Amino acid sequence: MSRKRQDLIDTAIDLFRANGFHGTGIDKIADEAHVSKKTMYHHFRSKEELILASLRHYDGLFRNSFMKSVNDISSSPEDRLIGIFDFAHQWFIDNRFYGCMFINAIGEYSNQDTAIRSVCQDFKQQVADYILELVNSTDVADPEELADLLALLFEGSIVTAQVMGNPDSAETAKKAARILIDNAARKSG
Amino acid sequence: MSRKRQDLIDTAIDLFRANGFHGTGIDKIADEAHVSKKTMYHHFRSKEELILASLRHYDGLFRNSFMKSVNDISSSPEDRLIGIFDFAHQWFIDNRFYGCMFINAIGEYSNQDTAIRSVCQDFKQQVADYILELVNSTDVADPEELADLLALLFEGSIVTAQVMGNPDSAETAKKAARILIDNAARKSG
DNA sequence: CGAAAAGTATACCGATCTGTTTAGTTTGTC
DNA sequence: GACAAACTAAACAGATCGGTATACTTTTCG
Numbered sequence: 001m002s003r004k005r006q007d008l009i010d011t012a013i014d015l016f017r018a019n020g021f022h023g024t025g026i027d028k029i030a031d032e033a034h035v036s037k038k039t040m041y042h043h044f045r046s047k048e049e050l051i052l053a054s055l056r057h058y059d060g061l062f063r064n065s066f067m068k069s070v071n072d073i074s075s076s077p078e079d080r081l082i083g084i085f086d087f088a089h090q091w092f093i094d095n096r097f098y099g100c101m102f103i104n105a106i107g108e109y110s111n112q113d114t115a116i117r118s119v120c121q122d123f124k125q126q127v128a129d130y131i132l133e134l135v136n137s138t139d140v141a142d143p144e145e146l147a148d149l150l151a152l153l154f155e156g157s158i159v160t161a162q163v164m165g166n167p168d169s170a171e172t173a174k175k176a177a178r179i180l181i182d183n184a185a186r187k188s189g
Numbered sequence: 190m191s192r193k194r195q196d197l198i199d200t201a202i203d204l205f206r207a208n209g210f211h212g213t214g215i216d217k218i219a220d221e222a223h224v225s226k227k228t229m230y231h232h233f234r235s236k237e238e239l240i241l242a243s244l245r246h247y248d249g250l251f252r253n254s255f256m257k258s259v260n261d262i263s264s265s266p267e268d269r270l271i272g273i274f275d276f277a278h279q280w281f282i283d284n285r286f287y288g289c290m291f292i293n294a295i296g297e298y299s300n301q302d303t304a305i306r307s308v309c310q311d312f313k314q315q316v317a318d319y320i321l322e323l324v325n326s327t328d329v330a331d332p333e334e335l336a337d338l339l340a341l342l343f344e345g346s347i348v349t350a351q352v353m354g355n356p357d358s359a360e361t362a363k364k365a366a367r368i369l370i371d372n373a374a375r376k377s378g
Numbered sequence: 379c380g381a382a383a384a385g386t387a388t389a390c391c392g393a394t395c396t397g398t399t400t401a402g403t404t405t406g407t408c
Numbered sequence: 409g410a411c412a413a414a415c416t417a418a419a420c421a422g423a424t425c426g427g428t429a430t431a432c433t434t435t436t437c438g
Contacts (some may be wrong), residue, residue, distance in 0.1 A: 006413080020297045026396060036416050037397085047396065054374030098299040106352050107293035108209045121298030124352050149365045152358060163295050163313050169341060176338045179372045180365060193385080215426060225386050236426065341417080 005043040007033040012054040019100045021051055021108050032184065044140060048113070049100040051105075054120045058101055063123070067130060077137035085152060089170035093159040099162030103155075127151065138181075149180050194232040196222040201243040206287045210240055210297050237302070238297060240294075244308045247290055252312070255300060265357035266326035271366060273320065281350040288351030292344075316340065326369075330377040338369050 011033035015024040026047055030040045046049040066087060073083035091097060096102070102120035109116045131154070132147035140146050153173040160169035200222035215236055219229045233239040255276055262272035269289050280286060287293070291309035298305045320343070321336035342362040349358035356366040 002414085020211065020299070023297060027394085028217065036418095038399085038417090039415055041397070042361070042414075081366075088335045099296060103292070103348055103352060104296035104299075107288060107296040108212060108288040110209070110293075110351070111207045120352055121354075124349075131360055145361075145364065148361045148382070151315045151350055152345035152361055152365065153341060155352075156341035156343070159344045159348050160313075162299070163292060163309055165310075172334075172341055174287055175334065176341065176365070176369060180368055181313045183368045183372065191384080214424070216424085227387090227429090229384090230384060230427070231384075 002043065003035075004035050004039055005170075008035055008040055008043060009052065009054050009057050012102075013058050014051055016051070016054060016100050017104075018096070018130065021095070026050075032145075048115070052115055052119060055102065055116065055123075056103060059123045059126075063126060063130070066127070070134075077134050078181065080134050081138070081150060081181060082174060084134075084150065085157065085170045085174035085177060087156050088154065088161075088173065089167055090103070092157075092167035092170055097167075100155075100158050103159065124155075124189060127154070138185070139188055140181075140184040146180065146184045150177055153177055153180075190230065193222075193228055194215070195225050197224055197232060197239065198243050198246050199230055201239055202247050202290070205240070205243060205294075206290050207285070210294060237304070239316060241304055244291065244294060244305065244312075248308070248312045248315075251290075252315060252319070255316070255329075259323075266323050267370065269323050270327070270339060270370060271363060273323075273339065273358045274346065274363035274366060277343065277346050277350075277362065278356055281346075281356035283357055286356075289344075291348050313344075316343070327374070328377055329370075329373040331373065335373040336367065339344075339366055339374065341367055342369075 011151070012024070012029050014170065015029055015032065015038075021040075027037065028103040029050070030037045044053065069087045069090070070080050070083045072078055073086065103124045105121050107117055128147065128151045131151050132143060135143040135147040135150070153176050157173035160172075161167050197218065200295045201213070202220055203219050204221065215226065215229070218239070219226045222229075229239075233242065258276045258279070259269050259272045262275065266278055292303055295309050307365045316337065320340050321332060322333045324336040324339070342365050346358040346362035349361075350356050
């Protein structure tokens with residue numbers, strides 16, 4: 001993998017997150033990455049290909065950081081489930097938090113571009129799968145249902161933090177998560 | 190209020206929702222509204238002013254429809270709270286559902302444009318206020334907290350429906366809402 | 379009626395967009 | 409040390425962007 005190629009992806013991720021996809025031009029990405037436009041079009045056939053590569057790379061970065069953070073919190077599956085929202089809070093208070101890159105991408109390409117939609121859906125699905133994995137390690141009657149509920153809270157806290165500029169939505173979600181987990185455990189136990 | 194002006198706003202709302210804000214050009218809006226560009230710039234100083242007018246108008250339309258639907262469901266505050274998610278489901282199954290216009294707007298203008306951000310925040314705040322109003326009519330120990338939790342579920346279901354193309358997220362949110370409302374009532378009663 | 383307001387179509391402006399081309403330079407490797 | 413791959417800067421294309429100007433027509437209303 002080329003160094004320049006990776007520079008382009010890293011720069012593109014930063015710019016897309018801060019200024020959106022339509023709001024970020026090819027020239028600016030190439031400039032900021034200190035790469036000529038020709039080289040950029042050598043590595044990526046089009047802007048859409050660069051967008052897709054950026055989303056895929058960010059997918060890996062994010063999920064890696066997410067899972068590592070949550071797993072490091074505790075060895076208890078219950079604590080890890082709650083820990084999701086500690087991770088969220090840490091994410092939200094970063095001054096370069098501009099919401100979820102994949103939600104934003106879908107927002108800009110809702111009416112077209114199945115490839116972009118697909119990458120975003122894959123990301124969300126994998127996050128949901130990870131949450132389900134954690135829930136499966138706990139003793140609840142309906143793991144799929146609890147996992148769905150927690151994933152919904154996670155998404156809700158992201159959007160609320162983004163729109164309202166309020167990182168505390170992570171704490172709100174955590175309260176709800178505690179109640180829902182307790183409820184699921186009570187039914188099962 | 191001019192007829193042409195309203196045509197522009199109506200058309201702009203449709204196009205912005207389907208194709209995004211950067212993804213929708215001035216020319217296309219004027220064409221589709223059957224209004225000349227000159228007239229358009231007579232009514233709106235700039236694209237941003239048209240965006241703001243569109244967001245404000247849609248705010249009114251949406252909240253009106255939302256509150257009317259929910260209030261029509263039942264006279265019981267508890268049923269109305271649950272009814273929020275029936276409204277959401279109806280919204281999501283529309284084939285012209287492209288997510289929440291305000292969330293999408295923030296996604297495109299996260300790094301600038303305080304005016305646009307402000308309109309979006311106002312919208313979300315007013316929806317939250319309405320939910321709190323409903324919660325206040327029920328007998329719970331901590332109305333603010335329950336309202337925050339339900340608002341979070343609402344946002345989560347919107348984004349999940351949008352990204353995953355899955356209107357059932359409304360039903361998932363409804364299940365969570367029932368548990369959270371029961372929990373809040375039990376504490377209080 | 380007559381004038382002001384609001385409308386039309388269309389050409390134009392400079393800037394920016396994605397993408398290509400030209401011509402020349404660096405770099406790594408056998 | 410030569411050759412191919414990767415790179416550079418910069419000009420160029422054609423389209424589209426937001427926004428303005430020109431010249432004319434329709435509508436509204438005292």
